[in-house]
Amino acid sequence: MDSELIFKALADPSRRQLLDLLYNRDGQSLSELEAELPMSRFGVMKHLRLLEEAGLITTEKIGREKHHYLNPIPIQFVYDRWVSKFARPFTSQLTELKYRLEHEMSETRSHRYQIYIQAAPEQIWQALTDGDISPNYYFGTRVESSFEPGAPYSCKFADGSVLIKGEIIASEPPHRLVQTFLPQWEEAARALPASRVTWLIEAAGPGSKVTLLHEELPNDPYVEGFADGWSRILSSLKTYMETGAVLKISD
Template sequence: MTEDDARVFKALADSSRRFLLDLLFVRDGRTLTELESELEMTRFGVMKHLKVLEEAGLVVPRKSGREKLHFLNPVPIRLIHDRWIDKYTLQQVSALADLKAELERPMTTTRTVQVNRVYIKASAQTIWDAITKPEWTVKYGYQAPVEYDMRVGGAYRGLASEAMKEQGAPDVIIDGEVLEADPPHKLVQTWRMTYTGEPATTLTYELDEKEGGICCLTVTHDVTDAPQTAAQTGGMLEGHGGGWAEMLSDLKSLLETGKSMYA
């Protein structure tokens, strides 16, 4: 078992920490004060539990003005699931599988910002290329090519794979516009699924190189403005934000082992 796996299992072993994750699943982006009000323990006790969750990568803190908000990160659950699910029977890992499914459920209108974070043993430039170049994106996730005009105002297009086209998908399944580009550190863009009628949302990639050849990739999907037009989309808004944990897990697998999980 890796050190990362051990930290996740340790974090999930405590019922109070699992309750904190449940609270963030119901409504993400809470302050310490908000979380403290839901638990019968001291502020210091809640801070200690949040620290364990942060060290395991299950909670990601983000600054918003003077406040520090806490967001649920389902990626470590996905990585644990992908690593261990094949080694044991479904019954033995049913609790983990259920938790993975719950955390990865598509975002509802009560979760307007979804933060996913993963640590990958690769350079920021390599990860940037894997996100933005079609020769990479066809190797993981939905295995679909992308096109970027990497300048402010430039177009983004996510193209359908051959398998998607055979199932009736349009040639362009996702489109958007580049809002900010700082290769290989930060990319901000709009993101809209073309065939659902959903409104455009904002997607941010942030890459932070660490010691030892490790890079921290944080993907933030902000649908704050989307609920304003939810009535116009026939309730399709709940599709926003789903799939990032699986996508990032597969990206990590590809860059660290040379193989997609589904190869």
């Protein structure tokens, strides 16, 4: 993940305005975004391309139009790498943007994340389904399941307490895994209804593009922290797959 690209993308006021527009309403098309900026369609396309190159947005083709979505992972990456090292005034705007992106994601019915990892799809699939590997990136929990459709799964700490549980909906190794999501870490989490998590893994050059969709989330303030949690899991997964090291993330 290139921090220079991220800082460059955030430095331009028009690109920050595009992020604000997606903050207010995620999944907009080029035509919708173009209508809000005082520049040509080509100019908006150029800014969107730079945001996508920095990983700050992702896109999906729906019909004839391409829709644009916020991706909080690069913000998390820069926040974790730099905030604890430098003075708060230098990073105050970045910290505010990180909060706003995470807060926005909590108010939508679905969260979307995307990251590139220098590992084959088969290796990433193994990391998602192997209980000996998952503690290295999934908050120290061990995943347990047969990963057959209809099978239960859980993510457990070493003391046996459960972080997440649910059911496997679809399993298509090494490219697609769909599961229900029932948080268990405290009473307020257990009160939430089941949501759905989809992992999509595509070969991309020498590595893979990993897309995570968290859908059917309730419109509840409690889910505000989920965006931060997934960003940390995906950043930790990338670090472990590429270096073999466990990512140390400060709160």
